Amino acid sequence: MAGTADYGLGPFTYPRGWFMVAEADEVTSVPSAVRYFGQDLVLYRGASGRAYMVDAYCPHMGAHLARNTTSYVIHDKIQVEGESIRCPYHAWRFGADGKCNQIPYSPAPIPAAARLRTWTLQERYGCIFAWHDSEGGAPDFDLPAIPEWDDPAYVHWKIDQLGMLPCHPQEIVDNLADVSHLGPTHGGPPEYFSNIIDGIEARQYQGAYHRALAPGFMLETDTFYTGPGILLSYFNGGGAVMYIAHTPVDDGSLKAWHGLLVNSGKPAAGDDDIPMARAQQAGSLAALAQDFEVWANKRACIQPLAVPGDGAFSRVRLWYRQFYNPRAEAAKIQALANGTYGVRGMPATRQIAS
């Protein structure tokens, strides 16, 4: 399994940015165990409804906060109190800021080291996102805005959990530049294609007549990463919005999710539009499954054997490096990566017939 160092991405094993860590529905007052960024973590929801992610292991003696079903702390349903979470072993309680705020049996002052690391979370689009930063800094960019989420014309996605992939996220990110797989893998050789890199965003424009779609119907997509782990793709100017999120689990493995927001074509979508939206999402998932099968079985591609006609992999990889390097280096890397990149022998934009 190739890791970040093999790809030469930078000094940090895991990238800086926003990452999906759960569907919103999965986070409840019963703490759950997750693993991301090489760490065991726990998600729970406080009485206010706010979601929290904390270290899994208690600083007292190392008990796992969520992997317990038999302690009386669990039995008596006192594990989550207000916004605090209690350890099942000796019942130390930790507040929303991660600091221990009660040791039930000890009269002594609570030691400063009695604290859990807490993560910055946002709950949006039916998902929970965590900010990861090896330098411990606050977010320096936001989640992508999806105005369609609040537009009643759209049917919300029902997230597909794609599970674990035993490959480095670099292999997924490469797909943004991968013009030459679109025909062979997906049956949609593009008529035009370009990548545009700008700061924390990396974009792909393309349009293709697909084998499986109606004759003469060109599927045009505007697909972009906002940071390293969240991809949106607008189909034909907003007919649907595809969402793919991927989050490192360990160095060289990841978890992924997919969804599709679908425009009903009406001012307000109703329940009767849901089957159509689910069918479209299933079609989108089937296309993603064509990539997934490759990713699940390929060896690592440390250095593509590039030929003319391949996309701008080196530029997209350069863009991706900014997230594995100190924040102070990001502007320098962006300046090198920014630009518009076409493909030899192919128009960069749609050619309008005269």
Ligand code: FES
């Ligand atoms: S190990 Fe958590 S309270 Fe003792």
Ligand SMILES: [Fe+2]
């Ligand atoms: Fe693909």
